[in-house]
Amino acid sequence: MTQEKRLVLDWTKVHDVFPIEKHLANETSNLISAKKSLVSGKGKSPEFTGWVDYVKEEAQSVLHSIKKQVETICNHSDAVVVVGIGGSLLGTKAVYEALTHSFAIVNQESLHRRPVLFWAGHHIALDELSELLDALDSYSPSLIVVSKSGGTTEPALAFRILKKYLDDRFGTEEASHRIFAITDPNDGTLLKIAKENNYPHFPIPKNIGGRYSIFTPVGLLPLAISGVNVTEFVAGAEQAFYDSTSEKNHSLETNPALCYAGIRNILYANKYKIESLCTWSPKAKGIAEWWKQLFGESDGKENSGLFPASANFTTDLHSLGQYFQDGERHLFATHLKVADEYSLAKGSLKRKIKIPNCSLNDGFDFLTGQELSHVQNEAQQGTFLAHSDGKVPTLIWELPEMNAWWLGYWMYINMFACGVGGYARGINPFDQPGVEDYKNNMFALMGKPGHADKAAQIRSRLSSGNRLRSLGHTSK
């Protein structure tokens, strides 16, 4: 490519549906002041803004400190189970799925020379965990347990179950060499366990919350093991840090994080209540899951906030497409488009695909010889136009290539936009008080010591009153 490579946030098709320009002009000073609060640590919950400049130096020293462990793990393991939930898992899964081979587990020798990653501790469903244990029999696995405190139920129980699996299979001594922890550097249950059992452990800084932790050991250790170029990943984020935080860069035209934060807030204030992140490859679905936590957990406060949804196109044009076109007009779409789809070649992709000649008389001869990426591009242009004609404000991120550097760049930009947008809207983008509510109920119902009063109260609520039900088929 001799073309310039550049991250672009194109809001032409927001403007076509809604007079965003004048609103943005009015909002600029508010956004700049939110940015200043974030960078200077003077906004809400400054004790959780450590991620802002972490990518500048600390992430570099993490890259250095994990090197030896990565080698050790790759030497004795062909699979690593990452045990975690929420921010302990979603960023890692997003990058792993986007940048490594989708079918590595089919035939790992030829498709994937590094350990494959599996996921656990992100649910308590019997069926999938049981099936994972079956699958592990075919591997020589290690565990990375990721939890800031160690007190979260899902990963704690999965760790117990997987540790027993390793103990039974390898004996306690060898098993203990296959367990690694990523946790608070100073206190908490998991740190204590790691110290007592001599598990190597890596820090999640106190001042970084889960959904902002992808550039810490949380993401870097497992991604390095899987063969993702984490040095490039951090370098992209570092560049995004400079571009987003620079005191010289207050213009929305050259600071996409500010511009994105502004457009989201303005559309929300004007009755667009749902934002759908639309990705364009099955491999990018995990990116949308990471994005939904980042924005949903940050924005959903005080009975307000954009509802974060996702769609994977063109797949979902044949599912949600009708709704986008003709449903209630309360949503806007943010697309993540990759300019050069073949860029993944530097990773796992082996071939371009041209539409082959065929003797089928299928009505598509006009595409014979065209590259598949060309068709994808025309589908994208056609979709952007159709949706904006249908009055859906359509915002487009154009990523030059899908690789570690640009993905790191884009993910940081989103984190920064999330922080700035939250401050600009007057909510706290760094806490998550509502997540505790189901946990407290669950602890009480499970009989956790110290929750007896709450348990009695809940049980009485659950048993009182009529149950209102509609009853279908019965069998004995």
Add this chain to the structure above:
Amino acid sequence: MTQEKRLVLDWTKVHDVFPIEKHLANETSNLISAKKSLVSGKGKSPEFTGWVDYVKEEAQSVLHSIKKQVETICNHSDAVVVVGIGGSLLGTKAVYEALTHSFAIVNQESLHRRPVLFWAGHHIALDELSELLDALDSYSPSLIVVSKSGGTTEPALAFRILKKYLDDRFGTEEASHRIFAITDPNDGTLLKIAKENNYPHFPIPKNIGGRYSIFTPVGLLPLAISGVNVTEFVAGAEQAFYDSTSEKNHSLETNPALCYAGIRNILYANKYKIESLCTWSPKAKGIAEWWKQLFGESDGKENSGLFPASANFTTDLHSLGQYFQDGERHLFATHLKVADEYSLAKGSLKRKIKIPNCSLNDGFDFLTGQELSHVQNEAQQGTFLAHSDGKVPTLIWELPEMNAWWLGYWMYINMFACGVGGYARGINPFDQPGVEDYKNNMFALMGKPGHADKAAQIRSRLSSGNRLRSLGHTSK
């Protein structure tokens, strides 16, 4: 189990948040009349209501007619690529993921004695399709191409590419024995191709649209190949047909399809604009994708309709949980809970899991010896309570077991509720005019013969006017 098994739709926790009871009483006669229109073929688009009684007899004869092909395919193939998009794929994928082993492709001999299914033609992304071609080298694959007309771009192009792969690998003659078609029985491009090339082919009835087609050969052929008990699957749907359509069963208390349709419409009319289907195992994610197409494509009409979203718990309690608890109050949750999680044992599940003893001092000793399903159940109760306390109307489907019979039963109930609810709301739940808009733009941009005028018009629109952009990092 000596307990009674019964499908339950529990709306106690809708009532706790919103006075649904009196609205339901007012709505009942409208629902009954919508039901009568649907059953008698007197509502909108009656030419697409063939699915209503298809499960009674026609599906039985399909079960008979596919038997021989299923045997043939299982004899020469250990993988089948289902080529399709939207309704040609989503139901099959949902049932396959829910009822067969999640990690079959790791080690198919021990985990899965039947061919594994892969998916293609549901996108035009270079990266995933290229990686699928890599993966197929490890298998002896067949193709099932599913398309009513054969004129849909995504599956047509994937078919070209995969056919060339088979031709190159096996020679044209053997390749042609590995290709099967599911298409319109009377006309269309794919039927013509199948006849000319002697591909065995199976009918998608003219009077059944894609999103209502899971009980036709579209679902039954690939599912039978993968080892799902399709006889039970159809039997469950047939029972649901009788329970839903019976003239004697007009009571919302014993007709969950009517009750569900009513609750959805009432909540939508009262500013609950988003419905999230909440499933409780990673294996159930595909069910939510099927459900989103069914309701999104049916409801999203005339700038109205509930936005269909999904969440997978407990995973997403650590992602969307904060939004559910404290975000804007415009959503309600419909949960799909499985009463007996171990029921999958009859399928692929090998073990129950109890929380093992451990010496870790992790603070969870109070759960030692408990079954994992017990913890899941307490998490569910805790979540239902927390969300309804947070003013989210919470509707709960309780499926007795996750198996082919009950899944068939529940899927039919949802289809019937979708039809009744659409009629009751006055929209047409059986068309999808908006899906054409992006296709027409795409055809024009791709240079399809006959679209030249539209192409010129679109290109002039794309090149005119200022592009409004925010520009990030540049590199050469």
